[in-house]
Amino acid sequence: MIIILAAITLQVTAAILALRQSGKKPAIGWLFIAIPLLLLGAIKTLDLVGIPTGIQPEVLTLFVGASMFVGLVFVSKIFKAYHQNLTLLKSIQDIDRVMLSSISYNGVINAIIDKLNQTINPDAVGIYTYDKHGHKLNVLKAYNLSEEFQKKVTGDGNEFIKSVIENRRTLIIDRFESDEDVGFLPLLKQEGYAGYVGTPIVSKGGAPIGAMALYLRKPKKYSKHDIDFIKTVSSQVGIALDREQFIDRIHEMNFESVYSLVQAIEMRDPYTRGHSLQVAKLASSIAEAIGFTGKDLELVKFAGLLHDVGKIAVPESILKKPSFLTNDEWKIIQLHPKQSVAIIDPIKGLRQIRDWVLYHHERWDGRGYPKNIKGDRIPIQSRILSVCDTYSAMTEDRPYRKRLSDQEARNEIRKVAGSQLDPTVSSIFLDLGVNGRNGNFINSFSKDTLLGDLDLDSTSNGNGNGKAFSQSVLSLLEKSKQ
Secondary structure (H helix, E strand, O other): HHHHHHHHHHHHHHHHHHHHHHOOOOOHHHOOOOOOOOOOOOOHHHOOOOOOOOOOOOHHHHHHHHHHHHHHHHHHHHHHHHHHHHHHHHHHHHHHHHHHHHOOHHHHHHHHHHHHHOOOOOOOOOOOOEEOOOOOOOEEEOOOHHHHHHHHHHHOOOOOHHHHHOOOEEEEOOOOOOOOOOHHHHHHHHOOOOOOEEEEEEOOOOOOOEEEEEOOOOOOOOHHHHHHHHHHHHHHHHHHHHHHHHHHHHOOOOOOHHHHHHHHHHOOOHHHHHHHHHHHHHHHHHHHHHHOOOOHHHHHHHHHHHHHHHHHOHEEEEEEOOOOOOHHHHHHHHHHHHHHHHHHOOHHHHHHHHHHHOOOOOOOOOOOOOOOOOOOOHHHHHHHHHHHHHHHHOOOOOOOOOOOOOOHHHHHHHHHEEEEOHHHHHHHHHHHOOOOOOHHHHHHHHHHHHHHHHOOHHHHHOOOOOHHHHHHHHHHHHHOOO
């Protein structure tokens, strides 16, 4: 009889603890399911060897049935949580794909709101950002919010959204009493809302730039996974807004300003800082040796500087990954030439370089990307960029390998000339170093060297503010480091 009572006690304990722990620590929940089952096995073993336990068959059947029921409930709960988490993860991946295929932040934010509706299912969503002076709160995007409510939320007298931004902390109101009339609550009640989740939007440099708010008409407790998903989505809004600012600046820049912006982009990946400037210098050296002059030579420099600007759309987790990329991650990396072109296209003075940048990862043997073209079908400027990009990448440290020496990199260029790289361009590249005209390319130039022989006004937007704008970009860069 004692054994029966112990079994029932353990079973009840298993039922309670398994259900409580299933959402937190599944392994513990499974352990509490296993204990009564092990006890059941022990009882059966005792019966088989002839040691009486005093347990009636009906009680044993009840015990087994209860164990199976609790196990089924537990497993069902685990699989439900797994399915929910999988749905949230897929939604994040879908948003990432939109961010890779759409340069416009509007497209990204629309996708984010769609995914929120499919997963979290809020009744209304508001995305708020400060104006350029950082004082007035504006509605960047609203879903299912009345104009009157939007005005009140962003009004001077309402500090609720602003406090979420300034404190950089997620605020959750899952219920409030009917007689509560503090701060934001009367406005929520007036609009018929019974719950609220507000999370800050933060720029890449860590500065708060806005907030995303979800409004609920019925009280609801979100799980930790739900809140983590909301925070992740909010960070994706921040990335989209950061990228939009970068692109806006590029569209009004001269060379020096573009260089400053490329520096900011390369800050995301410490292993490639200075890479674009190196490629620009190397490409201009080869182009000059081939016979490029004037505007044609200058455009090659721009192409070198902007060839990887599309990597602003690549997640930092991929750029900084310390091991080799998966097939899916590699496909994302392969999108960056198209993203670079999407950024360059609106700049009237640089439209000529779009195909040079687009095809700089094509191979001489036709096994490159994005279009698998080969040989002379690849623009000569792209073939120049490919040689320079390959050399520069090999002489940089990467998370998964150490840099090659200048001589080792040159030897590798010789090996792949005629397969990966244009053999003629490769030969010109190698001859430049051998003849001592450039020596060790990586150490033979600086920002001032590259910028010194450029006509900075020739590619400006004509308003005479190119250098002033450049200084403002540099100032922002310095602030972001503090």
